Every structure is written in structure tokens, then in C-alpha cells.
Amino acid sequence: MNIGNASEKSGLPAKTIRYYEEIGLLKADRAGNGYRDYSMSDVHRLRFLQRSRSLGFSVEECRQLLSLYGDKERESADVKAIAQTKLAEIDRKIAELASLRDLLSHLVHNCNGDERPDCPIIDGLAGSGTVQ
Numbered sequence: 001m002n003i004g005n006a007s008e009k010s011g012l013p014a015k016t017i018r019y020y021e022e023i024g025l026l027k028a029d030r031a032g033n034g035y036r037d038y039s040m041s042d043v044h045r046l047r048f049l050q051r052s053r054s055l056g057f058s059v060e061e062c063r064q065l066l067s068l069y070g071d072k073e074r075e076s077a078d079v080k081a082i083a084q085t086k087l088a089e090i091d092r093k094i095a096e097l098a099s100l101r102d103l104l105s106h107l108v109h110n111c112n113g114d115e116r117p118d119c120p121i122i123d124g125l126a127g128s129g130t131v132q
Contacts, residue, residue, distance in 0.1 A: 003028075006038035010046035017046060025049060025063060045069070057086060 006028075007014045020026045021036075026045055028036040048069055052062045064082055068074045103124075110120040 001038050001043075003036050003038065006036075006043055006046065009040075009043045010050060012046050012050055020046070020049060023059060025059070025066060055086070056090060057082075061086065 001009070003014045003017055007017060010017070017026070021028060026042060026049075028038050028042055031037040045066060048066065049062055052065055057065060061082060065079070068079050068082075107121045107124045112118070
């Protein structure tokens with residue numbers, strides 16, 4: 001099938017599919033006319049990549065996962081290790097965002113938001129206020 005059909009079946013834009021080919025995540029066959037020729041197996045790999053990317057896996061992590069996806073002798077422990085590392089990274093980011101939210105909430109709560117120039121938010125951003 002051509003790239004348009006592969007795009008439609010995988011849910012990925014043709015530009016993304018070309019990018020994945022460019023960086024070596026996918027290699028389509030070539031038809032006699034030189035156009036890319038995708039198989040259903042390629043579409044399955046594209047869907048796999050789409051779901052992996054939507055879960056936050058980097059291109060390099062997707063490369064590892066795709067390699068394991070195609071390896072019928074793989075050990076699930078290898079897949080789990082990659083997923084656990086990603087989960088820990090997500091948990092770290094959530095904790096960091098919660099901390100940022102708490103700090104900003106504190107600054108907003110302590111700002112009167114009136115006509116006076118005193119502003120704990122500006123002071124906190126400038127490093128001159130008490131930011132907790």
C-alpha cells in the first residue's frame with residue numbers, strides 16, 4: 001500500500017511516517033515504480049510506535065521497544081525494565097509539577113491583587129520574597 005493508505009490505517013501523518021523511515025525506525029519496501037510500498041506488518045509497527053510515543057517513550061526507547069516487539073525470543077523482563085524506567089520518570093515529573101503548583105499557588109494566595117505595587121508573585125520570581 002502507498003504512504004497515504006499506510007497513514008490512514010495507522011493514524012499517523014505521512015510526514016511522521018517519512019520521519020520514522022529517515023531515522024531508521026521503519027523501512028518500507030519499494031514498488032517497481034520506486035514508491036514506498038507498505039505492508040500490514042509495517043502498519044502494525046506504525047501503530048505500535050504511535051501508542052509508544054503517546055505514552056511518552058522517546059524515539060530511542062521506541063527503537064528498543066520496537067526491537068523487542070519483533071523479537072519472538074524476547075524476555076518480558078527486558079520490556080518491563082524499559083516501562084518501569086519510563087514510569088519512574090513520569091512519577092518524578094508529576095512530583096516536580098506538584099511542587100511547582102504548590103509554590104505558585106502559595107504566591108497567588110499571598111498576593112492581594114489590588115492597586116498597590118506590592119506583589120509577592122513578582123518578589124518571589126525576583127528571588128527577593130520569601131518563597132516556600
